[in-house]
Amino acid sequence: MDPMQHRIVLVTRRTRLEDLITRLNTVEQTRFYVQHMGADFSDYEAEHAVYQQAVVAVETQLRRLGRVQRLDRSLVASFLFPPDCVVVVLGQDGLVANTLKYLRGQAVIGVNPDPTRWDGVLLPFLAKDLSVVVPEVQAERRPTRSISMARVRLSDGQELHAVNDLFIGPRTHVSARYTIQSGSQRELHSSSGVIVSTGLGSTGWFRSLLTGALRMTGAEGLDTLTALQAHGFAWEARHLYFTVREPFPSRSTQAELVFGKVDEQHPLQLHSHMSD
Template sequence: MDALNQRIVLVVRQSRLEDLVARFNTVEQARFYVEHLGADFGDYETEHRNYQSALRLTEAALGRFGRVHRLDRRFLPNYLFAPDALVAVLGQDGLVANTLKYLSGQPVLGVNPDPARWDGVLLPFKPGDLNALLPEVLAEKRRIRQVTMARVRLSDGQELHAVNDLFIGPRSHVSARYEIQLGELRETQSSSGVIVSTGLGSTGWFRSLITGAAGIVHGPLEPALDGLRARGFPWEADYLHFTVREPFPSRTTGTELVFGTITPGQPLRMVSQMAGFGVIFSDGIEADFLEFNSGMEAVIDTADRHGRLVL
């Protein structure tokens, strides 16, 4: 495809300053609010300036190689990406993960707008890299790393994908009740929810749960668990891990099936026993959720499609 017709989608986000102005209507009102709390408003302004500068550089560089459409993260769930689109993401790691969830194999360039501020595990490039990088990407000469995604399918036909993790549990601070099954093991549980992690997400929420459990017992973990806590597991792994948060033992609820591995041949199955407050959401985006209430069955496994990150 020639540069005139190459579709490029640039996914962007609002800065903290823009979020504050949307909330308080003007910059000066936002400044008063932040400084009244004793915080440094100058840091918000610096972050905003750096992001806008990176945005101008990135958009200009991409525009030399195709038609660029700027897409705010708020519209990701409803945007239809062209199959041949090249997707660039300008933001933190979380924005890259959120974008991958809505793609069907399109390659993604993670661009770090502020390397002094963001570590950027998923952001290997800077705006200044794009002029040399784009010809290699369009010629398919750059290495692509595959990212396994999780998928949940409900008995009513709805689906949700996750790049980092899935949460299955209560909408608020009450106990989740459900039946959980992995292979031949099955039990009824009461907990604060279940986390299913991909390899990409295994150094985030999942790691914190393992670390917390290790801290409670004050003892050494089994080598396999200790390895998961220290390093996670590969982004390309063809399996997922799940862990149950705060399982509660009682006469009617068990605590045996609280950790395990989900494979294509052995999905995790859950049947909700929650009257009207059960939810499933992915990658920390609570606004994009599925209801998971009484009688609904969820089947969690690896997704058929994968994310593709340009390196």
């Protein structure tokens, strides 16, 4: 096939510097604002320069391999990705996760624009790798990994999907009151909310929750939690984990059902006791 018949969508984002210039209109006003906040403006400039260099390098590589359409992250939610396209995301991890929500089976290649700055759990490739990786993906010769997403169905019929985590709780810093049911166990809760994590998200917020719990309790002997905290769980796993934030036991609320697995046979149900 003629390489120019291959469709490639390059997803990019604005840098911190670009975001501030958009808000404040000029570089000098942005410099004053950043320095007034006590931050190092040169760090903003360095991050911007490295990212722009990465954009040029990636786009140059991709234009040799197919027809490239560049897409800013602000347009991802409304963009119709061609079913046969290859999607290249120029980090960070959050940009990859956000893009994945709007795809239907297209291959995604995560590229780390600045390895000295970003760990890049979802960004295994550099710009120089694309000349090999993209043709292999286009020819379906590259090993891939599938992911499982979390889905929540609301009482009004709406559905929400999450690549990393679902947070179920109040909009503000007040306690959430609800009934939670997992399997045959059912409790009335007052807490800061519930986080439901996917395998892809298990190295992020989920890890932070387990790290805090293990450190507070000294529960390093709990093999399952320790293994989850260290390694997460498989991206394609057909289950999720839920974690209750800051459960508060009282005369009317319990705090035993605070962590567990969610799967097709054992869905998690929450019934709100709040007015909104």
